[in-house]
Amino acid sequence: MSDALSRYETLEHGTGVAHPIASRPWYRHKRVRRVLYVILVYALIIPGGILLTLPFLWMLSTALKEPKQIFVYPPKWIPDPIRWQNFIEGWTKFAPFNLFLRNSLIITLGNILGNLFSCALPAYGFARLRARGKEVLFLIVLGTMMVPMWVTLIPQYVLFSKLGWTNTFLPLMVPAWFGWPFFIFLLRQFFMTIPRDLDDAARIDGCSTWGILWRIILPLSKPALATVAVFAFIGNWNNFMGPLVYLQDQDKYTLALALNQFRGQQGSFYYHYMMAVAVLTLLPIIIIFFLAQRYFVRGIVMTGIKG
Amino acid sequence: MRQREEIEFYIAISPWLIGLLLFTGGPLVASLVMSFTNWTGLTTRAWIGLGNYQKLFFEDRLFWIVLKNTFYYGFASVFLGTVGALMAAILMNQKVPGIEIFRTLYYMPSVTSGVAIAILWIWLFNPQVGLINYLLSLVGIQGPGWLGSQKWAMPALILMSLWGIGGNMIILLAGLQGIPEYLYEAVRIDGGNKWHEFLHVTLPMLSPVLFYVIVISIIQSFQIFTNVYVMTRGGPGTATLVYVMYLYQNAFEYLKMGYASAMAWILFVIILGLTWLQFKSSKYWVYYEFEGR
Numbered sequence: 001m002s003d004a005l006s007r008y009e010t011l012e013h014g015t016g017v018a019h020p021i022a023s024r025p026w027y028r029h030k031r032v033r034r035v036l037y038v039i040l041v042y043a044l045i046i047p048g049g050i051l052l053t054l055p056f057l058w059m060l061s062t063a064l065k066e067p068k069q070i071f072v073y074p075p076k077w078i079p080d081p082i083r084w085q086n087f088i089e090g091w092t093k094f095a096p097f098n099l100f101l102r103n104s105l106i107i108t109l110g111n112i113l114g115n116l117f118s119c120a121l122p123a124y125g126f127a128r129l130r131a132r133g134k135e136v137l138f139l140i141v142l143g144t145m146m147v148p149m150w151v152t153l154i155p156q157y158v159l160f161s162k163l164g165w166t167n168t169f170l171p172l173m174v175p176a177w178f179g180w181p182f183f184i185f186l187l188r189q190f191f192m193t194i195p196r197d198l199d200d201a202a203r204i205d206g207c208s209t210w211g212i213l214w215r216i217i218l219p220l221s222k223p224a225l226a227t228v229a230v231f232a233f234i235g236n237w238n239n240f241m242g243p244l245v246y247l248q249d250q251d252k253y254t255l256a257l258a259l260n261q262f263r264g265q266q267g268s269f270y271y272h273y274m275m276a277v278a279v280l281t282l283l284p285i286i287i288i289f290f291l292a293q294r295y296f297v298r299g300i301v302m303t304g305i306k307g
Numbered sequence: 308m309r310q311r312e313e314i315e316f317y318i319a320i321s322p323w324l325i326g327l328l329l330f331t332g333g334p335l336v337a338s339l340v341m342s343f344t345n346w347t348g349l350t351t352r353a354w355i356g357l358g359n360y361q362k363l364f365f366e367d368r369l370f371w372i373v374l375k376n377t378f379y380y381g382f383a384s385v386f387l388g389t390v391g392a393l394m395a396a397i398l399m400n401q402k403v404p405g406i407e408i409f410r411t412l413y414y415m416p417s418v419t420s421g422v423a424i425a426i427l428w429i430w431l432f433n434p435q436v437g438l439i440n441y442l443l444s445l446v447g448i449q450g451p452g453w454l455g456s457q458k459w460a461m462p463a464l465i466l467m468s469l470w471g472i473g474g475n476m477i478i479l480l481a482g483l484q485g486i487p488e489y490l491y492e493a494v495r496i497d498g499g500n501k502w503h504e505f506l507h508v509t510l511p512m513l514s515p516v517l518f519y520v521i522v523i524s525i526i527q528s529f530q531i532f533t534n535v536y537v538m539t540r541g542g543p544g545t546a547t548l549v550y551v552m553y554l555y556q557n558a559f560e561y562l563k564m565g566y567a568s569a570m571a572w573i574l575f576v577i578i579l580g581l582t583w584l585q586f587k588s589s590k591y592w593v594y595y596e597f598e599g600r
Contacts, residue, residue, distance in 0.1 A: 037401075044398055049412045052416055052470065053412055055427060073441070121320070122319060122323040131312065140327070144327065147331060148571070156330060156334050175326065178323065240421055260537055275426075
């Protein structure tokens, strides 16, 4: 192989004559080419990186400005003076954002718990237990990922109205306890990578089917469960349409809903406050992102590739 | 023993199975039935057969505008987003110092979405003092009115969607890293350059992942809602009135539940059709290795 390689390398210009190293022009040297390559890659990724990061910096910059400086043109990047109290004032002056935070947390945590329970159990069934009709049922799981939520939304709304659940958190939390196709798929993919010998050994030691799930599969799947928790957190934290449809009273509002109303009321006068509250709203997402980056990537690899 | 395992299987999947009947299957049938009625959520419902569909296709001028807007947004954002994500993924696959930092920078925007981000972009798009027009002025371009302009409001939403290419970039990057090195070596031995490597190894080996990304992106982009609702409400005029925005208005603002149900089913059929078309066309461009995983 390496013989063939070196022979081909000398044929690069089709001359068939091997150049002695010294007579190579400077740009064909390995070290020089490596440096040029690194410079080229940086030249391509740095501008993109800057463009993608600027909106965040702009947001933070606006959030720290005093009102006079917001509409200054050309814009000043570094606020002077820096008004840290924008965060406190934006959060407390206009609406009870602490209450909205509490509402968002309750709904999000309820969804995470519900999803972990209602997706791990079916995923275990699909990954490990033999039964007639299993393949068809799993195809249905994948098929329902294709159904737009808008098709089921109106009848669901009618159902929850009939139950008297509108203007409560129940419509936003209960469905999470009944499985979510994407997470079932993700967890099944992960469970299937756990060696079956472990199940068999546990079964010989007298473990039941549920004991195997509880003692073997779940403890070994912490990364996958964390992935589901992270995705569920992000999805529910950002969810706007559900709360918009189901919640009417202001004291039931989630952060997303409150933020939209805040914008509607304050229009474009209070950009510094709006940006400050937006930064605070995004903070949990950004923190979780940095703590759990590997889980995101793992989840995407588990489902995006082997699907 | 075998029978016990079957019972255990059905116990295990029962949460999902109940959910399928209550929250997906049942509503799916119910919304189909509703779409044949003139129900408003308040009055008694009367069966009007295909009336809603007839009205949508032949009388509702907005419906065709909405379709046109949705296809415009969907295809433009998916095409540009996929090309962008692919280029970003190839760059992120290069072995240069500090590449992890750039991966994080590129990926992060795609995780943040929702109202906070929509409000941020309203501010970025501000025609007089927004950041985007300021940056354009630095290179001597006078930026347009963006969200306030009939012509530029939709391009603004498409531009905003490109900020989130990081998610697809990560999927494609994982696919790139799964391509075995010896294939590239083979190209080099045959005297190929980087372009040949891309054309004869990267693209065919990545095509299943690319296919997945495009299918999912189309499904998502046809259902864009939050950004439109927060940023433009479908305006100015009907410039950004996308399918789901109009559906929402019909259902929850005009209380035309039957009409909205018909719209939802048409959307479902459109999405199924587009997905089916992509699967059909995939045999011409998606390259699957023999099942030797």
